[in-house]
Amino acid sequence: MPQLTASGHDLSSLGWDDSLAADLPGGAVPARVARVDRGAADVITADGHHHAQYAAPLRRAAAADPVALPCVGDWAALTRLPEGRHELQAVLPRTTSLVRGGVGRDSRGGLSGDSQGQVLAANVDVVFVAEPALHATDFADLGRVERLLALAWESGARPVVLITKADLVGEHLAGLLDDVAAAGPGVDLHAVCSITGEGVEVVRDHLAGSRTAVILGASGAGKSTLVNALAGEQVMETQQVRAGDGRGRHTTVHRELIPLAGGGLIIDTPGIRRVGLYEMSQGVDLVFSDIEELAESCRFGDCGHQSEPGCAVLSALESGELPERRLESWRKLQREAAWMARRGDARLRAEETRKWKIIHKSVRGRGRP
Structure with missing residues (x-):
């Protein structure tokens, strides 16, 4: 039976694994990173929410390798200083990590960028790849689906593709699902409409217990609307896609870990325009x-x-x-x-x-x- 603190919080419901306890420095408590800012993070512990600055050793490690920076979903070692402030001392070992490379295009159209990576989310069990069905003549961007699936598989988490706004394609939905299924062999695929509730419970099943999921996709894919549907309340701001071109606005501007009342946790992310691959092995x-x-x-x-x-x-x-x-x-x-x-x-x-x-x-x- 879960061990609860006096305030009623349960670390196991946040995905805590006792095997990580051996990596906690003396005097520190486990904290799950819910949101990051420059040099600081909002974290969740057994006794509530805290804002914590990065300790000097953590800043030095991150300066040498950005992958060492705390990211949403991380478990970290938190200490309380005598003056009452909190500090993150170290990032605990990650079970999975979703890492993108700093790849862009130079002025000549070639590949350019930093070979160091950026961790988008850590310790996730499921990666939801959200691809919107905008209308019958604008089917899924299969190349984007394949790229995000490569990122998901490499993370060590289980990828799941969600065709969002499924109500907009009507009789064309079956053909769309066939096309996307061919682009992701062996991957679970679901049609979802957060407004009508179609498919939402199927998505929730992937979060059973204390599983953590992250949603990836372009702006306007309906990621925040789905998070709200799963939460049963508006926890993330949403906007309509632009009229005319069907493209979305960047409503979500940061990644955030959201514990769901019914169990499980979900990480909402800003819309992704382009994701560079990073250290692909399989x-x-x-x-x-x-x-x-x-x-x-x-x-x-x-x-x-x-x-x-x-x-x-x-x-x-x-x-x-x-x-x-x-x-x-x-x-x-x-x-x-x-x-x-x-x-x-x-x-x-x-x-x-x-x-x-x-x-x-x-x-x-x-x-x-």
Whole structure:
């Protein structure tokens, strides 16, 4: 039976795992990060909500690697200072982490950006990829769905695709679901309408117990409206999509962890325009498991699927079994993942070289008379 404090809060309902207790520094208590700001965070503990500054060691770790910064969903070590303020001393080990790379486009149209990553959410069990069905002639952005699914698979959490605003496509819904299902083999897929309540209980089932979910998607996908439907009250501000182009406004401007009265927790996020891949080991392969399976039947083990004889992937393309759009999407994400890996390796080599230069300079300095 859960252990409650005098104030009635239950850490297990926030997803606390006693195995993390061994990583708590002496004198600290566990706190779950609900929202972050520059150098500070709002956290939830057994005795309530607190605002805490980052301790100096945590700031130094984050300066060396932004991935070490506290993020929404993290469990952290919280201490109370004599003057009454609170500080976050350290981030506890993450069970899952949703990390995007700092990839953009340069003025020549090529890939550019920082190879360091940014953690969008941590310790989540489920990643909801929300794709809106705006109207019958504007079906889902399948490339965006595939990219977000790659991010979700790589995090270690379980991806689930939600077709939101499902009431807007009428008789075309079945075809839309078929298209999205083909873009995410093996992934649960649900049609949802937060206004009518269609599919909301199915989404809630994914949050049974103390599971944590995060919702990813473009602005106007109905993420905050869904959070409100799950909460049974308006906990997040919402806006209508713009008239004419159907695009959404950025109503949610920060990520926030919201405990739900019926159990489970959900993280709402701002609309995502573009997400760069970061240190992909299997995320892209899992999204394109159909292509990976075809590739196993290629004549050559190192087939590049370009013009090689006996290429099962190209054969599937010619027969219509594999859509050209999906093959191009796979190639694009594979190139981006490889590019990010090379940038990451180059950054690590540069950091190692810098460290050795500092050590060498120090040794030379000590050897001088």
